[in-house]
Amino acid sequence: MDSLHHARQIERVAALSEAADGTAPLDEATLMALRHPERFRSWVEGEAVAVLVDDQVSLVVAPEARGRGLGSKLLDQLLGDVGPGTRLEAWSHADHPAARHLAGRTGFERVRELWVMRRRTSIPLPRLDPPPGVRLRTYTDDDAEAVLRLNAAAFAAHPEQGAMDADNLAERMAEHWFDPAGLILAVDTSEGAEGRLLAFHWTKQHSRELGEVYVVGVDPEAQGAGLGRLVTLAGLHHLADLQVNEVLLYVESDNAAAIRVYRDKLGFTHASEDTHVMYRRPA
Structure with missing residues (x-):
């Protein structure tokens, strides 16, 4: 075959x-x-x-x-x-007993957990209020280079996302779900900044009922200014306007700062069965 x-x-x-x-x-x-x-x-x-x-x-x-x-x-x-x-890695897209058994028998070790967190869009969202010098707008084709550059910097330690290049970006944007209105940019409007990209939130609508916080990237030089929360909130407002019932996101289980924002500031929750597990077999 x-x-x-x-x-x-x-x-x-x-x-x-x-x-x-x-x-x-x-x-x-x-x-x-x-x-x-x-x-x-x-x-x-x-x-x-x-x-x-x-x-x-x-x-x-x-x-x-x-x-x-x-x-x-x-x-x-x-x-x-x-x-x-x-060297090999394998994901169990749920913490499944059969996967644990196979991993133990074949020398794979549990090395990483990825949480799925969810929120209902019926929960009221905080007001969207960009700080002075920051403007929110949607993606245009002229933004591709800036998005790739920021993505590489923001996800330098995460090879799955950080390796995205122009071909992969184009392939993702050719998917049936892609909507440029759902790729939200925060740009610097202060004097001399020339609209520099500070952060972005790429949303995904899976179906009429389900949306996703697909990718949130923040320029490392702009960390600490609340831009991650700002663009995430902007994307949640966008998905709520599309009238999906639920929004999900993926976050590393040990990323306490991000989990705190998602849970305490934005109303996301995590159930134990919504845990993906990575196993690794060393070389």
């Missing part, structure tokens, strides 16, 4: 899994990679699939095929093919 057929099977099994579990088993980067055969390797066993993108492993078993050892079999095949000296 060629890569194109594998990609279709992977997407089908992932859709079945998401419908049953309520959680997408593949992240955005993996789904994008499936469009490009040279970007991924795959292993398929009936209704079970494994995908390798760079050093990222994804393993999905359709609901009706679970409990037969197919996931374990595929993971063993993948590990045998890549060899014992290869």
Whole structure:
């Protein structure tokens, strides 16, 4: 079976899994990679699939095929093919007992937790009040270079987001959900600033009911001025105006400062089952 057929099977099994579990088993980067055969390797066993993108492993078993050892079999095949000296990472897009068992059996260690936090749009939002010298506006094509530059600086320690280049930006903006009105910029209007980009909030509308705080980036030189909260709030107002029922966001579980803002200032909550776990196998 060629890569194109594998990609279709992977997407089908992932859709079945998401419908049953309520959680997408593949992240955005993996789904994008499936469009490009040279970007991924795959292993398929009936209704079970494994995908390798760079050093990222994804393993999905359709609901009706679970409990037969197919996931374990595929993971063993993948590990045998890549060899014992290869560093690998894998996400469990829920803190699932089966993932913990497989990780322990194959030498993967739990290294990271990512929280999903949620808020209902029926909760009133604080007033949007930009400080003097800061203007909020929406994205235009002329802003691409500035967004990429700020994104690289803001996420230098986060390779998943910080590595975004012009091609990846264009690919994301070609998605059906992209709306330039949902990419909100905070620019410096003080004398001599020439509209320098200070922060941005890229929102995503998944469906009529669900929106997302997709990416919030703040220029490191502008940290501490409350711009992250400002652009996040602006995006929440935008999503509320679209009449979605709920907004979600992803945040590192150890990012206490961000969690405090999201929880105490913006009304987000976190449930224990809304925890994604990264496992890593050292080289």
